[in-house]
Amino acid sequence: MKKNNPTKHPMNESTQEFLKELTLILGQRYVITDEIDQASYLTDWRKKYTGLALAVVLPKSTQQVSDIVKICQKYQISMVPQGGNTSMVGGAVPNQSGQQILISLKLMNRIIELDQANQTMTVEGGCILQVAQEMAQSKGFLFPLSLGSEGSCTLGGNLATNAGGTNVLRYGNAREQCLGLEVVNAQGQVINSLRSLRKDNTGYDLRHLFIGSEGTLGIITQAIFKLFPLPKTQWTALVSLDSIPKAIELLRICQQMGSGLLSGFEMMTRESLSLIELHFKQFKNPMAGDPNLIVLIELSDQESEAHARQIFENILEHALESNTITDAIVAENLTQVNHFWQMRDHITLAQAMEGGNIKHDITLPLSSMTHFITQTDAMLKKEFPGLRVINFGHLGDGNLHYNMSPPIGADFSEFVNNYESRISEIVYAQVDKYKGSISAEHGIGQSKAGVLKAHRGEQAYETMLSIKKALDPHNLMNPDRVVLVG
Ligand code: FAD
Numbered sequence: 481m482k483k484n485n486p487t488k489h490p491m492n493e494s495t496q497e498f499l500k501e502l503t504l505i506l507g508q509r510y511v512i513t514d515e516i517d518q519a520s521y522l523t524d525w526r527k528k529y530t531g532l533a534l535a536v537v538l539p540k541s542t543q544q545v546s547d548i549v550k551i552c553q554k555y556q557i558s559m560v561p562q563g564g565n566t567s568m569v570g571g572a573v574p575n576q577s578g579q580q581i582l583i584s585l586k587l588m589n590r591i592i593e594l595d596q597a598n599q600t601m602t603v604e605g606g607c608i609l610q611v612a613q614e615m616a617q618s619k620g621f622l623f624p625l626s627l628g629s630e631g632s633c634t635l636g637g638n639l640a641t642n643a644g645g646t647n648v649l650r651y652g653n654a655r656e657q658c659l660g661l662e663v664v665n666a667q668g669q670v671i672n673s674l675r676s677l678r679k680d681n682t683g684y685d686l687r688h689l690f691i692g693s694e695g696t697l698g699i700i701t702q703a704i705f706k707l708f709p710l711p712k713t714q715w716t717a718l719v720s721l722d723s724i725p726k727a728i729e730l731l732r733i734c735q736q737m738g739s740g741l742l743s744g745f746e747m748m749t750r751e752s753l754s755l756i757e758l759h760f761k762q763f764k765n766p767m768a769g770d771p772n773l774i775v776l777i778e779l780s781d782q783e784s785e786a787h788a789r790q791i792f793e794n795i796l797e798h799a800l801e802s803n804t805i806t807d808a809i810v811a812e813n814l815t816q817v818n819h820f821w822q823m824r825d826h827i828t829l830a831q832a833m834e835g836g837n838i839k840h841d842i843t844l845p846l847s848s849m850t851h852f853i854t855q856t857d858a859m860l861k862k863e864f865p866g867l868r869v870i871n872f873g874h875l876g877d878g879n880l881h882y883n884m885s886p887p888i889g890a891d892f893s894e895f896v897n898n899y900e901s902r903i904s905e906i907v908y909a910q911v912d913k914y915k916g917s918i919s920a921e922h923g924i925g926q927s928k929a930g931v932l933k934a935h936r937g938e939q940a941y942e943t944m945l946s947i948k949k950a951l952d953p954h955n956l957m958n959p960d961r962v963v964l965v966g
């Protein structure tokens with residue numbers, strides 16, 4: 481755990497001039513310097529990192545973002561962009577120097593256009609994901625990006641982290657859903673790549689450079705997303721299984737028999753479900769017999785309800801007959817569908833209520849998943865008796881949230897201070913052994929910046945550093961996140 485008691489230093493003349501210039505551009509109200517008013521911006525969602533800021537600034541337009549960045553360049557002040565502050569890797573809060581500013585996009589939250597003919601939506605970077613989903617739905621479209629944090633995360637943040645979530649299987653991650661971007665670069669210039677084209681091979685695709693760059697190369701001020709037809713019908717079920725190999729077999733069955741309709745495949749272990757039950761009584765595990773695993777399956781269809789139901793029933797029948805699954809509960813109405821999904825989404829909250837956890841957001845080839853889990857579970861439990869492995873996630877994408885809770889009764893902070901790095905070392909060595917990734921969807925932020933080089937390889941890391949140095953030569957855009965300069 482990081483030390484959480486930073487203190488502010490007195491301001492010099494140059495800093496006072498800097499704040500004056502910001503105030504001139506934004507107005508007093510939008511340059512927050514009072515520590516109490518700043519507080520909610522300075523601690524991350526997991527309450528793992530707390531920083532300090534010279535100011536929290538709230539621009540209302542791309543022009544203002546550009547002006548802020550130019551002023552920061554003039555005074556050589558570094559900047560931390562923030563959207564909904566739901567980062568799982570401490571990417572959106574400043575460091576403890578008190579010499580950075582935090583740029584919150586929360587007032588740049590408009591939906592600018594929904595183009596029905598082109599099936600696209602243009603939004604500002606601070607637009608809340610759920611607001612975009614609801615707008616799309618009201619016009620008969622699907623905005624498929626979907627995460628547990630959708631009520632507060634922003635589309636700029638989603639692109640900056642290349643967010644994944646529960647619909648990646650069918651619609652891809654944030655990167656795949658984005659057609660165009662407007663970005664303010666580290667010099668304060670506006671790069672307008674707001675193109676709503678499905679094909680566009682005009683040189684390097686700058687959009688992909690900024691997506692997933694976690695605010696280290698520029699600030700995403702607007703974006704254009706693809707929309708999709710709203711499914712006519714959705715079928716959701718919880719199924720119980722004995723083991724991970726069975727879950728992988730079930731995925732294969734769903735993909736082979738599902739006619740491309742599979743839109744969700746979420747795995748929850750018994751330990752994850754027990755934790756939800758402990759903290760949220762309304763989410764009692766509905767499956768009989770205390771199964772090892774539960775998978776939430778969802779099929780979405782543009783055709784008739786009968787078409788989807790037939791496919792769904794065939795899958796479940798085959799899975800039961802082949803002993804791939806032991807039981808299934810099909811959601812009978814929308815309330816039950818929502819209940820199943822909420823149960824899944826509450827694992828993260830239950831873990832937070834339990835006192836936090838050591839997170840590993842990893843991907844593995846499905847072919848290695850069983851070996852990885854069996855071996856790594858055993859290694860961890862041998863070295864740390866009583867350690868609770870809370871394993872769940874987007875199994876359809878090979879993405880596990882392979883999180884650890886301390887043994888029951890252990891002091892959380894003490895346990896994390898003493899053992900987090902060793903536990904993560906074991907997990908990441910195993911991830912490397914099985915050719916996986918140490919960050920599937922949450923990004924690198926500050927949590928993993930120190931270990932990225934070791935896991936991405938020297939050459940890939942050096943290439944990333946060259947890009948960072950070329951685009952942000954003074955290292956002012958979210959420094960010490962993702963790649964470490966100098
Ligand atoms: P922030 O947390 O504010 O910022 C994240 C990073 O992006 C920071 O580095 C920040 O500097 C940068 N940034 C923010 N806005 C901009 C911008 N406009 N321009 C440039 N850089 C910017 N993530 C998943 O991928 N899948 C999940 O299923 C998922 N589930 C979650 C469930 C819960 C309950 C919570 C709390 C988080 C979950 N997350 C998940 C993590 C998080 O919600 C995502 O990373 C999300 O994309 C972050 O969006 P945000 O607006 O909150 O960004």
Ligand code: MLT
Binds near residue numbers: 828883
């Ligand atoms: C989720 O899928 O619920 C979040 O990404 C996971 C987490 O809490 O690690």
Ligand code: ZN
Binds near residue numbers: 645
């Ligand atoms: Zn996730």
